[in-house]
Amino acid sequence: MEIFKGQNLLAFAEHFKTELDCEKYLAHWKWEKGYSCRKCGHTKYQVRKDFSRTCNVCSDTESPSSGTLFHRVKFGLRKAFFICFEMSTTTKDLSALQMSVRYGVAENTARLFMHKVREAMRSDEKDGMQGLVQIDEFTVGGKEENKQGRSYDAKKKKVVCAVELTEQGKVKRFYALKIEDFSSRSLRTIFDKHIDKSAQVVTDDWRGYRPIRDFNITQTKSNKGKNFPVLHTMIHQVKSWLRTTYSWVSAANINRYLSEFCFRINRSQSKQTIFNNLIKRMVNRNPVSQADLICS
Structure with a gap:
């Protein structure tokens, strides 16, 4: 599978033309190390048209977005990918209001999804500063x-x-x-x-x-x-x-917000792969409920 690299918005739009393009990309990173059924643990499966995996033993079907921070996204995976791309590659950033206008979603919906992205940007705290x-x-x-x-x-x-x-x-x-x-x-x-x-x-x-x-x-x-x-x-x-x-x-x-700022600063020398880095984090982080995101 061709991995997207770079910061060119036109190239990004060409790479992800449809929802299925995004489903395929997400499935690649989700099952990069192999498939294991979430219910019975079996490793043999069938691939559906939307790149979901169906277990050969218990017939459980799992979508690429299930169990990730893309779970139940309300406005489509392609728009979600575009928001991730802009949040990871821009230097000036965009507010939820601006995102809502650009992608035709409700401002509050954009804000909540952007908070999910920021959750993915949070450091895993595994590699301490040295020197x-x-x-x-x-x-x-x-x-x-x-x-x-x-x-x-x-x-x-x-x-x-x-x-x-x-x-x-x-x-x-x-x-x-x-x-x-x-x-x-x-x-x-x-x-x-x-x-x-x-x-x-x-x-x-x-x-x-x-x-x-x-x-x-x-x-x-x-x-x-x-x-x-x-x-x-x-x-x-x-x-x-x-x-x-x-x-x-x-x-x-x-x-x-501080996690978002630090995420981009700490990857300023690896902008070519920063979007992929974020998608992998979105996949590996557990879903966050709306109740967890709504704060005073």
């Missing part, structure tokens, strides 16, 4: 007059982020997570999820990092961000992206 890693925190939700440094405003969303740098001082990987406060307990979250114990971690002189003693941490003055230029550039980019694309994001959903 030189810089960490800092920032807030989302407006700017306070005459205020520098950390904000303790309860209305603002607090985020901790980490960047892994190459030997040339460029971004290799970036992760960001919502935290409840700037305490050691909250800051530790990003260490446990995304940083290898072998990493050389550099932070500013905030006292919240001092109790985290099982990691190799060096603290230095921030000098208003001048000592962390790459990290602060990343912070500026993610805040600008959130502000210009969505205007406002809820505390319940901000981690999903």
Whole structure:
């Protein structure tokens, strides 16, 4: 089967002309390692016209989208593929309102599906950052007059982020997570999820990092961000992206948006295969109910 590569929208439209093209593509990734009946475990099957598999023993029929994040998509698999393509390859991103207009679906339906895509974009937390890693925190939700440094405003969303740098001082990987406060307990979250114990971690002189003693941490003055230029550039980019694309994001959903941003940043050197990467993640993640996606 020909695997789609690249970022060309016309080439993408040519590759996926029909619903069956998408069903075939999805079936390829779903059963890439072989088929096993979800009910009886038998491995022999028949392929249907829509690329579903029917077990030769118990006759259970399983569609390519069943058990994936494409399960019961309301507006067709082809539109869903186009939304995945745009969310994985664009640099500016599109809001749910824009997606609804482009693909002729209800805005709320587009929003819920986009949250499913963001769930697939979430890191599996298996490969921790190594080498030189810089960490800092920032807030989302407006700017306070005459205020520098950390904000303790309860209305603002607090985020901790980490960047892994190459030997040339460029971004290799970036992760960001919502935290409840700037305490050691909250800051530790990003260490446990995304940083290898072998990493050389550099932070500013905030006292919240001092109790985290099982990691190799060096603290230095921030000098208003001048000592962390790459990290602060990343912070500026993610805040600008959130502000210009969505205007406002809820505390319940901000981690999903951060996952989307990090997914694209961390694959900026593999744009040719980023769509395939996302489709495989959509296949391997369990379905998410609407109740799980609807947040305040």
